[in-house]
Amino acid sequence: MTTVPTDLQTQLQTLQATGVDAIATAPTLEALEALRVSYLGKKGELSKVLGGMGKLSAEERPHIGALANTVKDALQGGLEARKAALESEKIQAQLAAETLDVTMPGVYTPQGRIHPINSIIDQVVDIFVGLGYTVATGPEIETDYYNFEALNFLPDHPARDMQDTLYLPNGDLMRTHTSNVQIRYMQEHEPPLRVVATGRCYRRDTVDATHAAVFHQLEFFAIDKGITFADLKGTVKAFIQALYGDVAIRMRPSFFPFTEPSAEVDVQWQGRWLEVLGCGMIDPNVLKAVGYDPEVYSGFAGGIGIERFAMVQYQIDDIRRLYSSDLKFLRQF
Structure with missing residues (x-):
């Protein structure tokens, strides 16, 4: 019987010993994969050793082949065992990092509050929706036509001046009122209409206790056959009483280009009258601008200053407080 060449046998035994030790101490799955390629890959250490089998005789090859399989099985078994151990360690580490102590007290997050302006808008819209009105919106950047011309503003009206708009x-402008929504809505719908719209408006106004350059307005209007000023007065009274209860109100004659006759509505606030609403019967020229026949249809419209309503409801003495971001002030609501 031919003796197995000592050099190949020694190489295989050395390969098994060093490989098993290296695999057993592999620190990561990536390092373990590198060892697998290094020992068992096509160009790995085992393949290099077995490359010398071509020089063996037919009697010698079975002995070296059997030893090679033993070495391969040992390395493969070590790889599988170490892989399972590393994956288990990884899972345990992840669980330890993500474990929550449910007995620890939670982090307190203060509850948010609705800003007075948003609160008033929600209340007013709810009242008008309850009266059968539809909610509409319109753009804040507007053309002269929708903001002025279609609303019966004459070319030389002071509101068109740079100091006001x-x-x-x-050539476009920041809308000075929400009445632009009225024109846009009427162009797309036929009477009867009952619509409410709200949003920001912009004017070159001197900021003081009751005025702001950026403010919120709510527009309401109704168009149908046979609508009179009495319907407007009844709507205004029902709305204010729904919002404030039995408060003193008054209507004063006024002028707006888009309504005729026109009126301003005041409510009694801190011992004095505060203007909160402008209204009137929609001017026939406005009806004609959207294609309505003023001999058939009539309607009323009104604009509400949201900030001033907030001042009345929450007894705020200065409109600027609404935009101060003072937490001591806002936490009261």
Whole structure:
């Protein structure tokens, strides 16, 4: 019987010993994969050793082949065992890092509050929706036509001046009221209409205790056959009483280009009268601008200053407090 060459046998035994030790101490799955390729890959250490089997005789090859399989099984078994151990360690480490102590007290997060302006808007819209009105919206950047011309503003009306209106370089402007929604809505719908719209408005106004350059307004209007000023007065009274209860109100004659006759509504606030609402019967020229026949249809419209309603409801003495971001002030609501 031919003796197995000592050099190949020694190489295989050495390979098994060093490989098993290296695999057993592999620190990561990545390092373990590198060892697998290094020992068992196509160009790995085992393949290099077995490359010398071509020089063996037919009697010698079975002995070296059997030893090679033993070495391969030992290395493969070590790889599988170490992989299972590393994966288990990884899972345990992840569990330890993500474990929550449910007995620890939670982090306190203070509850948010609705800003007075948003609160008033929600209340007013709810009242008008309860009266059968539809909610509509419109753009804050507007053209002269929808903001002025279609609302019966004459070309030389003071509101068109730069000192009152914020104009943009392209000739558009920041809407000065939410009445632009009235024109846009009427162009797309036929009477009867009952609509309420709210949003920001912009004017070059001197900021003081009751005025702001950026403010919120709510527009309401109704158009149908046979609508009179008595319907407007009844709507205004029902709305204010729904919001404030039995408070003193008064209507004063006024003028707006888009209503005729027109009136301003005041409520008694801290011992004095505060203007909160402008209204009137929609001017026939406005009806004609959207294609309505003023001989058939009539309607009323009104604009509400949201900030001033908030001042009345929450007894705020200065409109600027609504935009101060003072937490001591806002936490009261």
